[in-house]
Amino acid sequence: MRVSGPRETNTVNQPIRVPLAVTTSGKPEENLIRRARQAARDWKLPFLPRRKKEPLARLLETGAEALLVFEQGAVRLWDGEGSFSFNPGMAHLRRLRILSGQEDDALVRVAGLRSGDAVLDCTLGLGQDALVAALVVGPSGRVVGVERSLALYAVVSEGLASYDHGPASARVEPVYADAREYLRSLPSGSFDVVFFDPMFEKPKKSQPAFEMLRRFAEYAPLTPETLEEACRVARRWVVVKGSKHSEDLKKLGLVAEAGSRYTSVIWGRVPGGEGRAENYVSPLGGPSLPTGESFADEAPARSCGINSRGER
Numbered sequence: 001m002r003v004s005g006p007r008e009t010n011t012v013n014q015p016i017r018v019p020l021a022v023t024t025s026g027k028p029e030e031n032l033i034r035r036a037r038q039a040a041r042d043w044k045l046p047f048l049p050r051r052k053k054e055p056l057a058r059l060l061e062t063g064a065e066a067l068l069v070f071e072q073g074a075v076r077l078w079d080g081e082g083s084f085s086f087n088p089g090m091a092h093l094r095r096l097r098i099l100s101g102q103e104d105d106a107l108v109r110v111a112g113l114r115s116g117d118a119v120l121d122c123t124l125g126l127g128q129d130a131l132v133a134a135l136v137v138g139p140s141g142r143v144v145g146v147e148r149s150l151a152l153y154a155v156v157s158e159g160l161a162s163y164d165h166g167p168a169s170a171r172v173e174p175v176y177a178d179a180r181e182y183l184r185s186l187p188s189g190s191f192d193v194v195f196f197d198p199m200f201e202k203p204k205k206s207q208p209a210f211e212m213l214r215r216f217a218e219y220a221p222l223t224p225e226t227l228e229e230a231c232r233v234a235r236r237w238v239v240v241k242g243s244k245h246s247e248d249l250k251k252l253g254l255v256a257e258a259g260s261r262y263t264s265v266i267w268g269r270v271p272g273g274e275g276r277a278e279n280y281v282s283p284l285g286g287p288s289l290p291t292g293e294s295f296a297d298e299a300p301a302r303s304c305g306i307n308s309r310g311e312r
Ligand SMILES: C[S@@+](CC[C@H](N)C(=O)[O-])C[C@H]1O[C@@H](n2cnc3c(N)ncnc32)[C@H](O)[C@@H]1O
Pocket: 122, 123, 124, 125, 126, 127, 128, 129, 130, 146, 147, 148, 149, 152, 177, 178, 179, 180, 197, 198, 199, 200, 213, 216, 217, 218, 219, 220
């Protein structure tokens, strides 16, 4: 990968753009440039130096299809269609509801989360569910969030690093990895809860941050093999968030209950560790996983984005 210097061109003299690179805001201070260069090295991405006030559009036309732009206080992901930076948004509201004693957060309920739990979020995404879990497990607990998309990992891990988690919360620990491989590397029973919120098969209209997520996210479906691996790693539950408009849970052998009229989010869960039974016929064939359950969440849905109960 090219790091800097004159931009290369192809045979018809168009600039060759890398898929993703790092740069800075138009008026960067020296320490911001240093941070951006270091991050580019850490993420093994090219660094594109930006001349003073050089329009980002030019870098996007000539240097990279998407850019991680170091600004004062945030890293913003840009492509030709828009931009987004980390925003705790609905997670913040969900955390406030929990702090005020409300117990209707669907993730917390289905995962049976409690203080001191270790949670592995295999689909970190925008970090919203992970932040909610981090508050419930508290400072004696642990939340590790795995993300496969480097662009999303970069924005969200930088955002989480400067987010004020507060003394009542664990800090979310972001990991850049494919959750399928990460799970294989873990000892059995090393987390209380393993959580998946894979991309829904059927896209629906959502908030701008979610549109950005759709363009950069990893779409490989959750497979029975990965679910089995998660059951090995989880001591208590493996929880899967799905949509009643897709077949995702059904394909995993998690038969959805009749859904509520008000929301498209459904939840499935399988016991992990000791709870593994012999009576489950997985879609892979043969007894392996325990019996799956799923729940249709009855909370009313908002029209787009994630609502205050942890649903998109
Ligand atoms: C629907 S989003 C998750 C949203 C998240 N629950 C939140 O609250 O912000 C799914 C995310 O999982 C990531 N993902 C999908 N498959 C993955 C895998 N095998 N390993 C790690 N991340 C994965 C996608 O890139 C995407 O960012």
